[in-house]
Amino acid sequence: MQRKINGLLLVLALVGGAVGFGIGEWLLSRYEGEMSSILLVGIYFAVLAFCIGLGCLVAEMISPKLNGRSWRERYAGVSWKMLVPVTLAAFLALGSLFEFVYELDLGGAKRINDIVLLIDNSGSMTGDEKSKGNDPENERFTAAKELIGRMDAEKRVAVFTFDEVPQLIQPLTSTATDSAKQQIYAKIDAIQPTTYKTKIDQALTGTMEHIREQGNAESGAMVILLSDGVTDVDLNAVVSGYRDQRVPINAIALGNAEDQTLNAQDREALVEGFRLLESLSERTGGTYTNVANADQISLAFQDIYRDLDDHTLLTERTGAPAGSTYLQILHIGLILLLGAALGIALGIMFDNRFLAKSFGIGGALAGLAAGLILELGLQGDSLGHPTVRLLADLALALIIAVFTLIVPVSDQQRRERRRKGASVSNPSAGLGTRPGDRSSGF
Numbered sequence: 201m202q203r204k205i206n207g208l209l210l211v212l213a214l215v216g217g218a219v220g221f222g223i224g225e226w227l228l229s230r231y232e233g234e235m236s237s238i239l240l241v242g243i244y245f246a247v248l249a250f251c252i253g254l255g256c257l258v259a260e261m262i263s264p265k266l267n268g269r270s271w272r273e274r275y276a277g278v279s280w281k282m283l284v285p286v287t288l289a290a291f292l293a294l295g296s297l298f299e300f301v302y303e304l305d306l307g308g309a310k311r312i313n314d315i316v317l318l319i320d321n322s323g324s325m326t327g328d329e330k331s332k333g334n335d336p337e338n339e340r341f342t343a344a345k346e347l348i349g350r351m352d353a354e355k356r357v358a359v360f361t362f363d364e365v366p367q368l369i370q371p372l373t374s375t376a377t378d379s380a381k382q383q384i385y386a387k388i389d390a391i392q393p394t395t396y397k398t399k400i401d402q403a404l405t406g407t408m409e410h411i412r413e414q415g416n417a418e419s420g421a422m423v424i425l426l427s428d429g430v431t432d433v434d435l436n437a438v439v440s441g442y443r444d445q446r447v448p449i450n451a452i453a454l455g456n457a458e459d460q461t462l463n464a465q466d467r468e469a470l471v472e473g474f475r476l477l478e479s480l481s482e483r484t485g486g487t488y489t490n491v492a493n494a495d496q497i498s499l500a501f502q503d504i505y506r507d508l509d510d511h512t513l514l515t516e517r518t519g520a521p522a523g524s525t526y527l528q529i530l531h532i533g534l535i536l537l538l539g540a541a542l543g544i545a546l547g548i549m550f551d552n553r554f555l556a557k558s559f560g561i562g563g564a565l566a567g568l569a570a571g572l573i574l575e576l577g578l579q580g581d582s583l584g585h586p587t588v589r590l591l592a593d594l595a596l597a598l599i600i601a602v603f604t605l606i607v608p609v610s611d612q613q614r615r616e617r618r619r620k621g622a623s624v625s626n627p628s629a630g631l632g633t634r635p636g637d638r639s640s641g642f
Contacts, residue, residue: 216255217597220248242296343498362403363396448486532571539567562603
């Protein structure tokens with residue numbers, strides 16, 4: 201038994217991890233939202249496992265430092281036949297299964313079915329004789345109707361507008377039928393513009409009261425807040441109810457702080473308002489989006505709805521699951537198991553129990569590292585999500601490949617030399633053994 205490493209295997213395992221990452225990113229960008237997330241994540245891990253396994257196999261074919269020359273001469277064909285079953289097929293099933301488990305609502309986080317639209321209807325939206333408004337064509341209301349049209353039968357929606365005071369346009373009601381949606385559209389079309397200023401604290405307080413009165417105990421709720429400016433707000437007082445009820449505020453700021461036509465005072469006020477909206481979203485677990493023009497509101501609404509309650513092993517958790525401790529632990533644990541399975545699969549591919557042990561233990565630690573990278577990176581803002589996934593994929597390949605330096609494996613070349621020496625000194629020493637017998641095999 202020796203602690204050793206195949207440098208070429210390390211390099212090609214990393215190359216395989218990078219190639220698997222590239223293919224996986226293309227799959228995510230192309231099929232996310234169109235394909236079942238369970239199947240898509242399964243395919244991602246299957247491709248990643250195949251690419252890493254292929255890199256390891258090619259490396260040992262060129263330089264068989266871990267398995268020995270007799271493996272290359274006698275058993276490499278078996279390893280090539282095992283490559284697809286133990287990587288591509290096995291991890292398609294395993295990745296899909298783990299994604300299915302991860303998406304189960306077992307941690308107590310309520311799925312969001314109640315959506316409240318809180319839309320600024322102050323004078324700055326439509327404008328007056330002195331200044332042009334940020335949304336004179338009322339595209340925000342068109343975007344609201346488009347969003348309601350996308351909602352499925354399980355959802356309920358409420359609509360508030362606000363200037364200096366909030367106004368309930370539509371109480372929480374089901375969007376299960378087209379006739380129900382048409383009635384909501386009619387109420388939105390009847391909204392009249394105002395000339396009053398923006399005051400957001402009363403609007404948020406009234407919204408929370410409505411959620412408490414009309415909310416469903418079995419479902420979660422969220423608020424989509426659109427505004428082009430805010431006044432002074434007691435942030436702690438406003439967000440306390442939302443935090444207690446775990447209701448995220450997804451804030452959309454309408455306006456361009458870089459607009460050179462604004463004077464310094466107006467620009468400063470706009471930036472300060474946007475900071476407040478961002479703080480509201482951050483402190484309640486929601487998202488923040490800044491759109492420069494009103495024609496971008498519809499896309500912002502759709503993005504928020506698309507990511508509603510979203511959580512996969514490869515993407516950020518949003519909505520109610522975002523702060524779930526249960527999902528944090530489960531996420532790391534499932535990636536740990538995937539790493540251990542990958543290490544064992546490589547050992548099975550080489551038909552080498554010593555490598556299976558070393559790679560398996562290394563794979564568990566690699567999975568732990570990759571899980572921590574994904575959990576902390578995807579929920580943070582310091583790195584882009586593709587970069588986080590790349591680091592996790594490379595960590596899997598790297599730690600597995602170097603772990604033979606920690607957990608020793610059988611020195612096959614020394615074993616081969618001893619066997620050859622024994623056969624020369626005692627020609628009958630090999631009698632009674634099976635042709636092709638491998639003491640290192642399973």
